[in-house]
Amino acid sequence: MKRKQxxxxxxxxxxxxxxxxxxxxxxxxxxxxxxxxxxxxNYNRILLSTVLQGDTSIDDITMNDWEWYEKNNIxxxxxxxxxxxxxxxxxxxxxxxxxxxxxxxxIATGSKPFILPIPGSDKQGVTAFRDIKDCEMLMEYAKKYxxxxxxxxxxxxxxxxxxxxNLGMEVNVVHIWxxxxxxxxxxTASKLLQREMEKQGMKFLLQxxxxxxxxxxxxxxxxxxxxxxIAADLVVMAVGIRPNVELARQSGIAVNRGIIVNDYLExxxxxxxxxxxxxxxxxxxxxxxxxxxxxxxxxAEKLCGIKGRTYTGSVVSTQLKVSGVDxxxxxxxxDQEGTSSIKVYDEFRGIYKKVVIRDEKxxxxxxxxxxxxxxxxxxxxxxxxxxxxxxxxxxFRPSSNQSNKSMTAEMADNEVVCGCNGVTKGTICKAxxxxxxxxVEQVRDCTNASRSCxxxxxxxxxxxxxTIGEEFDRSVEKETICSCTTLSREEVIExxxxxxxxxxxxxxxxxxxxxxxxxxKCRPALNYYLSMLYPTEYQDEYESRFVxxxxxxxxxxxxxxxxxxxxxxxxTTAEQLRKIADVAEKYNVPMIKLTGGQRIDLLGIKKEDLPxxxxxxxxxxxxxxxxxxxxxKTCVGKQFCRFGTQDSTQLGIDLEKKLERLNTxxxxxxxxxxxxxxxxxxGIKDVGIVGVDGGWEIYVGGNGGTHLRAGDLLCTVQTxxxxxxxxxxxxxxYRESAxxxxxxxxxxxxxxxxxxxxVIFDVDNRKQLLVRLEEALVAAKDPWKEIVENxxxxxxxxxxxxxxxxH
Amino acid sequence: MARIEVGALHHLPKRIGKCVKIGHMELALFRLSNDHVYxxxxxxxxxxxxxxxxxxxxxxxxxxxxxxxxxxRDGNVQAPDRGCVKTYKVEIENEKIYVQL
Numbered sequence: 001m002k003r004k005q006x007x008x009x010x011x012x013x014x015x016x017x018x019x020x021x022x023x024x025x026x027x028x029x030x031x032x033x034x035x036x037x038x039x040x041x042n043y044n045r046i047l048l049s050t051v052l053q054g055d056t057s058i059d060d061i062t063m064n065d066w067e068w069y070e071k072n073n074i075x076x077x078x079x080x081x082x083x084x085x086x087x088x089x090x091x092x093x094x095x096x097x098x099x100x101x102x103x104x105x106x107i108a109t110g111s112k113p114f115i116l117p118i119p120g121s122d123k124q125g126v127t128a129f130r131d132i133k134d135c136e137m138l139m140e141y142a143k144k145y146x147x148x149x150x151x152x153x154x155x156x157x158x159x160x161x162x163x164x165x166n167l168g169m170e171v172n173v174v175h176i177w178x179x180x181x182x183x184x185x186x187x188t189a190s191k192l193l194q195r196e197m198e199k200q201g202m203k204f205l206l207q208x209x210x211x212x213x214x215x216x217x218x219x220x221x222x223x224x225x226x227x228x229x230i231a232a233d234l235v236v237m238a239v240g241i242r243p244n245v246e247l248a249r250q251s252g253i254a255v256n257r258g259i260i261v262n263d264y265l266e267x268x269x270x271x272x273x274x275x276x277x278x279x280x281x282x283x284x285x286x287x288x289x290x291x292x293x294x295x296x297x298x299x300a301e302k303l304c305g306i307k308g309r310t311y312t313g314s315v316v317s318t319q320l321k322v323s324g325v326d327x328x329x330x331x332x333x334x335d336q337e338g339t340s341s342i343k344v345y346d347e348f349r350g351i352y353k354k355v356v357i358r359d360e361k362x363x364x365x366x367x368x369x370x371x372x373x374x375x376x377x378x379x380x381x382x383x384x385x386x387x388x389x390x391x392x393x394x395x396f397r398p399s400s401n402q403s404n405k406s407m408t409a410e411m412a413d414n415e416v417v418c419g420c421n422g423v424t425k426g427t428i429c430k431a432x433x434x435x436x437x438x439x440v441e442q443v444r445d446c447t448n449a450s451r452s453c454x455x456x457x458x459x460x461x462x463x464x465x466x467t468i469g470e471e472f473d474r475s476v477e478k479e480t481i482c483s484c485t486t487l488s489r490e491e492v493i494e495x496x497x498x499x500x501x502x503x504x505x506x507x508x509x510x511x512x513x514x515x516x517x518x519x520x521k522c523r524p525a526l527n528y529y530l531s532m533l534y535p536t537e538y539q540d541e542y543e544s545r546f547v548x549x550x551x552x553x554x555x556x557x558x559x560x561x562x563x564x565x566x567x568x569x570x571x572t573t574a575e576q577l578r579k580i581a582d583v584a585e586k587y588n589v590p591m592i593k594l595t596g597g598q599r600i601d602l603l604g605i606k607k608e609d610l611p612x613x614x615x616x617x618x619x620x621x622x623x624x625x626x627x628x629x630x631x632x633k634t635c636v637g638k639q640f641c642r643f644g645t646q647d648s649t650q651l652g653i654d655l656e657k658k659l660e661r662l663n664t665x666x667x668x669x670x671x672x673x674x675x676x677x678x679x680x681x682x683g684i685k686d687v688g689i690v691g692v693d694g695g696w697e698i699y700v701g702g703n704g705g706t707h708l709r710a711g712d713l714l715c716t717v718q719t720x721x722x723x724x725x726x727x728x729x730x731x732x733x734y735r736e737s738a739x740x741x742x743x744x745x746x747x748x749x750x751x752x753x754x755x756x757x758x759v760i761f762d763v764d765n766r767k768q769l770l771v772r773l774e775e776a777l778v779a780a781k782d783p784w785k786e787i788v789e790n791x792x793x794x795x796x797x798x799x800x801x802x803x804x805x806x807h
Numbered sequence: 808m809a810r811i812e813v814g815a816l817h818h819l820p821k822r823i824g825k826c827v828k829i830g831h832m833e834l835a836l837f838r839l840s841n842d843h844v845y846x847x848x849x850x851x852x853x854x855x856x857x858x859x860x861x862x863x864x865x866x867x868x869x870x871x872x873x874x875x876x877x878x879x880r881d882g883n884v885q886a887p888d889r890g891c892v893k894t895y896k897v898e899i900e901n902e903k904i905y906v907q908l
Contacts, residue, residue, distance in 0.1 A: 307850065307855045307857075445887065446887055447887060515864060515865065516865060518864055519867075519869070519876075523864065543821070545862075546871065547860040547871040550860075551860070555857070555860065555872070558855075559855075559857035607860075795818075800826040800827065800828055801813055801814045801818070801826070801828070802827075802828045803812070803813050803827060803830075
């Protein structure tokens with residue numbers, strides 16, 4: 001297959017980062033060519049000032065060395081500038097006469113330093129501070145000359161000035177405004193900064209506008225608009241940068257201040273994209289690194305055909321890189337109409353902190369002297385979170401030892417409680433108070449906390465307790481199936497049995513569901529309960545199944561699916577591997593991955609290809625997508641292992657063959673190890689078997705996921721038959737009494753190990769459990785085979801409608 | 808504006824979405840229990856999820872990736888999430904489905 005030609009113009013941080021992201025997604029998609037005007041591999045431009053300040057060397061700031069380009073088969077042409085783009089023929093032309101074809105073209109030409117259009121700006125000794133060449137020149141100059149003037153009191157100017165100071169020069173910083181770094185700091189912070197820099201030996205000429213650079217061939221000084229002059233034998237212009245858009249403009253690409261791009265970083269011309277400082281997105285040209293990286297990532301996904309994120313802009317923050325001065329700034333940091341702010345000004349320690357608030361949301365912050373809260377604040381600004389009432393200024397830190405409050409009380413308001421959805425303590429507490437929330441479920445519906453993995457439910461409950469005190473009573477909190485009903489699982493199951501309800505719709509209808517057709521929580525739950533109660537007669541309802549269990553494959557972030565064929569006990573054969581390899585090649589499977597459960601996962605398969613892939617694999621479904629028995633992981637066992645006391649592999653295979661396709665309230669993972677070294681990790685499985693001399697230990701309720709938990713020893717038995725019997729009874733009891741989506745780890749804790757033992761060790765009871773288990777197992781058919789043989793289902797569930805475009 | 812025939816009504820099962828590809832464009836087409844047919848842009852505003860594979864309940868659908876709840880009628884994402892998907896007008900004539908693009 002011929003690879004597509006990808007050309008990158010500009011060998012800098014933004015463009016090369018995008019290439020890295022592309023390589024991460026798919027190394028083989030593109031033949032990549034990069035043109036860079038500078039004669040170096042990609043380096044970290046931001047760190048040039050630290051090179052000048054003597055903290056690092058030029059070698060240290062190289063981000064991708066020559067070898068990286070070679071290793072990734074990238075054609076790199078440095079010291080070569082693209083001078084023309086032919087967008088019709090899709091060609092680029094360089095100043096060395098080279099012509100390159102492209103299928104996709106990325107423009108990442110960055111920016112150019114702005115040189116003041118004043119007389120004398122072309123004299124020797126006048127330079128910008130933008131690239132390695134400038135940096136090397138400044139270091140050379142510092143050896144020969146004494147007096148430096150930096151025009152521009154912004155970030156770059158101050159960093160350059162500090163560098164020249166370190167190189168032993170006298171430095172004057174000329175700034176047109178009254179305050180330094182006025183685009184990042186408010187007047188108070190700016191004054192503190194000036195004071196600190198003056199202490200370091202820098203001199204400032206504020207509110208001075210340069211009119212002319214004087215001297216013969218070489219610079220000798222500056223004259224200002226007010227008529228005053230200053231001597232100089234080196235002038236550094238650091239008055240700003242301009243997006244480098246000439247090439248794009250000449251090539252007919254829409255350009256405003258920067259090259260105009262949409263949320264996919266597409267320019268006005270098809271197959272041409274722009275990222276980095278040269279791009280203008282929603283009217284903003286970014287000159288800082290974080291946004292450029294975000295753009296690179298979005299563009300990489302776009303180019304690799306992943307239906308991924310869009311770029312919607314960034315909240316930027318800056319940090320001045322001058323040793324001994326800590327400055328941080330983010331967002332809208334100036335007080336204006338409609339904003340209020342919280343300020344801490346500690347003149348004694350030279351610390352100033354300010355956050356700006358509008359509509360109860362933090363929109364900006366400035367920190368001077370102590371920037372340790374910078375990240376946290378930026379996070380809060382980016383998330384646009386409400387600032388809670390308890391975000392207060394205090395003179396004394398609360399000392400932790402005198403408090404006996406719970407951990408939740410000690411948590412900072414901006415600390416994240418729900419990591420999946422990024423919900424903080426502050427947000428949760430505010431919602432509890434303002435909306436009068438009383439249950440974990442209400443908090444979930446209102447704030448998203450605990451909505452994804454549910455790992456933070458306990459913390460949310462504690463926060464409820466902490467916020468509303470005695471009003472929150474865990475015991476009265478009845479767990480309903482979802483907010484469509486006020487009934488609990490037990491009540492629903494009782495009703496289904498007593499009224500002999502047979503369909504999801506019937507259950508909702510008869511039991512007075514608030515939403516006629518339920519929701520994504522109760523429908524799959526009811527579908528499970530019905531199939532558990534009526535294993536032989538209940539017809540699985542596709543429309544009440546989550547996509548994975550409807551299509552019998554795992555949906556991935558980009559809308560493709562993954563396929564895991566069954567390999568009993570994690571044992572495979574050369575023949576199976578050959579078949580899998582053939583299928584993977586035929587369907588261009590982008591990734592083949594070994595799973596934690598000792599299986600082979602084929603990732604990135606299109607929905608429409610699934611039935612064909614299954615047919616050609618001709619292996620049973622591995623159920624990697626299902627709330628069902630997933631895998632039985634095994635160690636090598638005594639057949640080969642010198643420590644093995646039992647044949648764990650064979651028992652694993654037998655268990656898996658016995659229990660495969662068994663639907664359960666949530667996924668069930670099992671393992672069999674042949675000795676207590678536990679190479680199959682039996683201690684953290686729903687059912688984990690460990691071989692000991694003369695018998696087997698059965699552990700239950702282990703979990704290696706969100707609710708990390710070591711399994712409890714249920715019992716020790718002597719024979720493989722007993723293992724299979726006890727495991728079967730345990731799973732059937734779990735099927736009958738657990739809430740849908742309740743893992744065994746939670747269920748064992750809720751029901752109690754003693755109760756479980758009582759039920760399954762009672763001989764009569766166990767027999768009945770096993771009879772019902774058998775019914776469920778007999779009714780289960782291999783879903784892949786069923787679909788492969790049923791054209792109608794393929795049509796209904798797997799086929800897209802394709803409409804030819806002919807208008 | 809273009810009116811495009813995307814298929815026959817009997818090809819569209821109730822409460823099971825269909826992904827419709829029109830050139831590079833992707834729509835998610837749904838036939839509700841009451842036989843109303845809705846078409847929305849097949850892209851969840853959250854992480855770009857394939858909405859056509861979501862669970863359908865009344866006039867709402869749930870994105871298969873992170874369970875965002877979206878109203879098919881007006882495209883609005885339901886609280887606590889926020890956002891909107893594009894909706895398209897659907898007409899049924901002689902058992903054929905037409906979408907206004």
